[in-house]
Amino acid sequence: MLKKIMSLYENSVLSSVQPTYTFDQYYIFYDKTEKNWLSIPKSNLTENELNLLKVLYEQVKMSSVPPSSLSRKWHEFLLLDGPIPTLSSESNFRFIQFQIKGHGVDPTEIESAIKGFFSDEVQIIWEDDHYGIVIEERRQFSLTESELTSIADTLESDFYVKVSFYIGKLYSASSQLRNHFHQEKEYFEFAKKNLTSTSIITFEKIFPAFVAFNLPDDIKDKVNTELSSIFLEDPELYTTIKVFLENNLNASLTAKKLFIHRNTLQYRIDKFIDKTGVQLKDFYGAFTVFLACLLFEQNK
Known part of the structure; x- marks a missing residue:
């Protein structure tokens, strides 16, 4: 063949x-x-x-060996189980993983563009020509989630590609850096398969879905029996409730994102409460319903 x-x-x-x-x-x-x-x-x-x-x-997927000495050491440490680079014990680092979707991607041009957004020097290593890692040493300022969203939008318009980022946590320099990186890589891999609605991923965004996915089947069945059946009857209600919860119960913002009137939104919320008996503005109720939304989404 x-x-x-x-x-x-x-x-x-x-x-x-x-x-x-x-x-x-x-x-x-x-x-x-x-x-x-x-x-x-x-x-x-x-x-x-x-x-x-x-x-x-x-x-x-064959990774390219970085040209600079420090990038090569990071490449060997994170991807090839090599020794840790020589780092100051007072330094802190975070890993910003990114994936590029598009045809004819030029890693050299993408790397140059990404580096231009950082005020301090960063190291970038590539596992293949669509997946890379920004290694940022924390000094004074780091790019925020909104700034990385702007970067993703800029790269999309300049290079005609889709870019998603996973923003890692800040870690002190130690031999545990590799373990932290591989755990975040697992979250990012999960997000790429199961959380496609956003280009910026963080631990707090992906972890609820990660937990829901890994729940024992008997627990999933209990949640589905109690709440998810209503979403099968009314998929529009599922979308409304999930967007409402994702926007911190802000009715105005939710109505704007769904392109509906606030009265329509309130009608749907009241309908859900009447059918389930669960109050969304109570923390425990909101948490439970959000879990049900995640499980319903996975079942779809």
Whole structure:
């Protein structure tokens, strides 16, 4: 099959051994049955063709080795289990992970653009040409969530790509940095699959969904029985309640985001309360209903 696919794309390379080099201009796919690797020039594939090949074969993502000495040390420490770079014990760091969705992404241009938004020098390492990590040493100021949202919007308009960020927490310099990074990487991977409505991810945004996803089945069944059945009957009610909770019970902001009148919003909220007996403006009620919304979303 790979031979047939290779014939469709000029300058493709079929190999019986895994390439030991980094092909910045190629996508590499592995056929487990035939145990062959196929390298296809990135310029020859449309985004739809790439997505189809990802379904059929395992895409081999080969990381680029950073050119600078410090970036290389961070690359080896975080991604290859190498020794920790020499760091001041008084330093604090955070990792800002990012994923780029788009065709013909040039990591060099993206990296240069991202660095331009930071007032202090940062290190950027890449796992592949669509996923990278900004390593920021905390000095005086760090970019806020709203500023990273602006960066995502700017990159989208300048490079015609979609960018999502995971903003990590601040950690002191220690050998535990790698463990912290891999835990945040797990959250980001989960977010990319299950939280597609926002481009900026934080621990507090993803953790409720992460907990809901990992609940035992019997607990999920209890929540679904008590609350989620009403959302099956009225999906519009689910959307209304979830947006209301996500906007801190702010009726004006919720009505604006849903493009409905405040009276319509209040009618739907009252309808939900009448059917469930759960008060949304009570902390415990809001928490329980939000959990039900997350489980309903997962079941969809």
